Amino acid sequence: MKEIDNKNTDLKVEDFSKDSDRLLELTNDDLMPLPEPLDDKAKSEPPWKPLSDSAKEKYESDLDNTLLLNIPKPKSKEEEKKYIKQFLQGLEKLFTKENNWVFLQPFKLTMEHCTKCHTCSEACHIFQASGRAELYRPTYRTEILRRIYFKYLKPGGRFFGRWQHGDIDLNWKTVARLAELSYRCNLCRRCAQACPIGCDNGLVAREIRKLFSQELGWATKELHEKGSMQQLRVGSSTGMNPEVVKDNMDFIDEDASDITGMDIKTPWDVQGADILLIHNAGEILSWPENPAAFAVILQAAGISWTLSSEALGYDSVNYGLFYDDAMLAKVVIKHALAAKKLGVKKIVFGECGHAHKALTIIADRILTGDLNIPRESSMPLLRDIVMSGKLKLDPSRNDFPVTLHDPCNMVRMMGIVEPQREVLRKIAPRFREMTPHGVNNYCCGGGSGFAIHSGHNFVDWRMKVSGRMKMKQILEAFKGEDSSSETYKYICAPCSNCKGQFRDILEYYGLTENNGIHYGGLVELIVNAMTDVKPGFIRAWEQ
């Protein structure tokens, strides 16, 4: 085994195929510094939990500190060869229109036109937060795939590929590490936004995940088995079937009625309603105040709306977006069928960024004919309700520091930037922006489904690395405020996945308990300001 001198900075692309130990071992000292109160790493930074010996023995784990994909170690050289062959077959399919019409053009252009200028690296929160670890440079994984493509798939590649693009060996290490490395990117596409050529390393990370999922059947258990497959079998990735979800919503209606003093009744399966509202079903289990607040607002504003009790019709989750086109399309179609069955005028998505993107933008070129039902974000609807004067609002009820997180899928990738800000400017007198914000925002760190992954020691990586830049932004947004828990501070995050990340990271660093930083959605703030509602809506649910 040949070791690399300084794993963090001296790692070369060719090292990826070497029979070495882990390519990267981050320590707390390597990490980007954070502002107060997390500025003293010795006190505020929890130690890294090591991977267990049994995990190391069972799975391929020589990429970095953590493990997500759980690839079992092959039992023989023959098995390794089989996987290498399958990988190459999958790679070839990525370049055919039949198997990859969905992304052939952007993918091929990225593979063939990158100038390796590293502009993307400056934009990547994971690369920056890790202390510029070479392994996490956005071009690193793309470069590996590019070299394989030019060397092993292009005619004459073994002769010209090295000269033109650099060398790489394709072996079992390369395949296993590349699969795992595709899950060290949040797919936030901030790198693509910065690229002068228009190349997209975020797309490449997704295409690698897709290759492994669609050809070898390798994906994380959380996304595939417990996510997409469970959703298609039962009706929701949470495991709730239609009966359970209706029961849960009945409880939420009861609690909402108690807390608000209004008689809240969520409508189900209303034929011909104007709006079919689809929540991320995770809200119903983890943040019931969110669907409750939607019900309060829509009922008070006199909107014609309904939820669907059709399987999948009540859960907007679509994890296929992060790893697999087939799963993505299957779920998209089920959502459209639920709306068609009810004959609604349009589908509106609750506060879930990836569902917004999956069903509005991505599904736009999957759904045709009578399945092409109008699909919209809830942000403009909420803005129009708030601005219409239908709700009586008292902004002084939200007289605490509020900052807004921009979910990448909703903002950078859909251009829904202003409606939520218009609402906040109206109802939250102490609203302040993060820097940067809007389409230039940073990912929460839980993007591309990471927020639902906590296996082995992945939480450490998600908190310390992928969530670090957002944590910095949040602390800077509240700078100058009393940092004790006496002053209530609110991160408005209109996205389930982002809220999952905030829940975990605030707890990890003790920022709610010690510093009074809380999080929640936009609708909760709106209801909190409604004068027809008993005061203290947000606090009541927190208790």
Added chain:
Amino acid sequence: MIEPLHVLTLSCIVIFITAVLVRFIRTARMPVHLRWEIYPVAHDKGFEHGGSYMENQDWRNRPQEHSQLNKLKEFLTEFLFLKALFHHNRKLWWSSFPFHFGLYIIAAFAGLLVITALSSVFNVKHGGVFLSYLVQFTGIAGAILCLFGSAGLFFRRLFDKGLKKYSPISAYFNLLLFVGISVLMLTVGFSSSGFGPMSAYIVSFLTWSAHPEMPGPSKALLILSLLVLAYIPLTHMSHFFMKWFTWDKIRWDDEPNLPGSKLEKRIQAALAYPVSWSAPHIKGDGKKSWVDVATEEIEK
């Protein structure tokens, strides 16, 4: 008698045009892709803050205003001044901008040389002196910028640890080609005969007649420039025109799929493609279409 230099000139021009066309047409004929835009989208009028038409309810029923002028402005700013690099990677911009801008001026210089030659062929008497000054100025200015930029990029790739690891031999080779062209251009430009012999050569090429003897540096410049011209579209340097796809056809492509539209028909055609992905949840046999895969019930 056929002049070998004429044959080389013609061949390189043909290779350049053919390679550009082949790349362009192949890419343009690729199937429709899923929407993958990144905001701000330059042509969305009224949404300069990075927003989109989806910021409105019932956007399908609202007229959408597109500004081709905004798009052109954004594209030209990017193309001419490398705006993205300026904002996101200033260190590299200081070398990359003069390199690219120098190349644009050199392209203008080449165009002016052809105009000078055409004036001579058609015996146009006016503006000759002005044109020769312009040729001299663009030649020298373009070469200085290109030399400064290409040498700067070369040394950056050589000494910047991050860039070096990702720079194959071809990256240095390509930059040295431009260093070579720039040095030759300056040698020719500051020589006593200046760019005159090159103009005379173009006249001979346009009239397919014997060309006068050229000084060594002019001949070397001509040959090297022609070879580079033919070489560029065969490499990743074709990004100078392929960028139109990555920006306009991907990053700014927010065209909605409206019922009954041409786009819808293209999508339906793509959905009928056969699938051969092998994973157990797809089991593509090369006969099943994407519609089959998407509508197939999973095993419960």
